[in-house]
Amino acid sequence: MADDDLDDDMDDDEDLDDEEGGSGGGGGKKKILMLAIPLVLIIGGAAGAYFTGLLDPLIGAEESAEGEGGEGGEGGGEAAGPVAFTDLPEILVNLNTTGRKSSFLKIRVSLEVPNALEVDKVVAVQDRVVDAFQVYLRELRVEDLKGSAGMYRLREELLARVNAAVAPVKVNDVLFKEMLVQ
Template identity: 55%
Template sequence: DESSDKPGGKRRLLIVIAAVILLVVGGIAAAYFTGLMQPIIDLVLGKHQAPEPQQAAISSQKAVFFPLEELVVNLNTGGRKSIYLKIRVSLELSNADDIPRIQSVMPRIMDNFQVYLRELRIEDLKGSVGMYRLREELLARVNAAVAPAKVRDVLFKEMLIQ
């Protein structure tokens, strides 16, 4: 190995090895911080256990549903023919004690929903992706309005586009 006897050859080899180690460590760190390694870590540490059926039934019974008033808004059509959205949702709460808080800020919740829904376009509501985004946006807006109370989910009871 004449190339390894050269001072530049050993230096180049050390740089390549250091770069590979840096890439591997960076990849592991990225996987850890994005949560991709969490199932593996839980499995190794023994934390990953399926909930017992009895516990799952008890936790689902604790949910409280709070229906909201029906909303009818016209969607953003950019000046074309008016398109209306009629929507009825229920809020899933983890604690019945949060109902008075929800009722006390109901005007704020309805205003947040109205303002957001009026800016939607028909394309925003197409497909399951559109429904998912709508659910996530409504959930974020209602949780901002009712804090410190917590809404688990926004459930669609009715949705009609006309």
């Protein structure tokens, strides 16, 4: 009988050991998870704030971005001043069509130049710019002007043509004020 009691006591001890071992191992895993989850969330939040630009004022990224733009730009070391704009006259051209129905393009653009001193130089050769635009625009089809990709290609092409016409002055951008395809 004493042996039976000892066997029962030993079985109870083994059951207790199994329960403690199971909960002890789980407790260690819980502690790791309780530390790892907040750590991952904090790192993820910090990375998200960094990539969205929320941390730029804190880490001074605005100053370094301005410094990089000033060094590698095409301005040749000129001081960054206010830009100036000049409007071109309205241009109305026939578009290139294959059928009998004719299509028209009516466009008004504004040119962005680096400073007000350059505006006079651009206005002096304005007729040359309008001629370059008309020659190009007459060869366009309605399909060429569809969508944002068409507008982007048109802007890039007009910018290249205006810079060729007004060289050595550099035009920064061509801005569309009105564009009507009929």
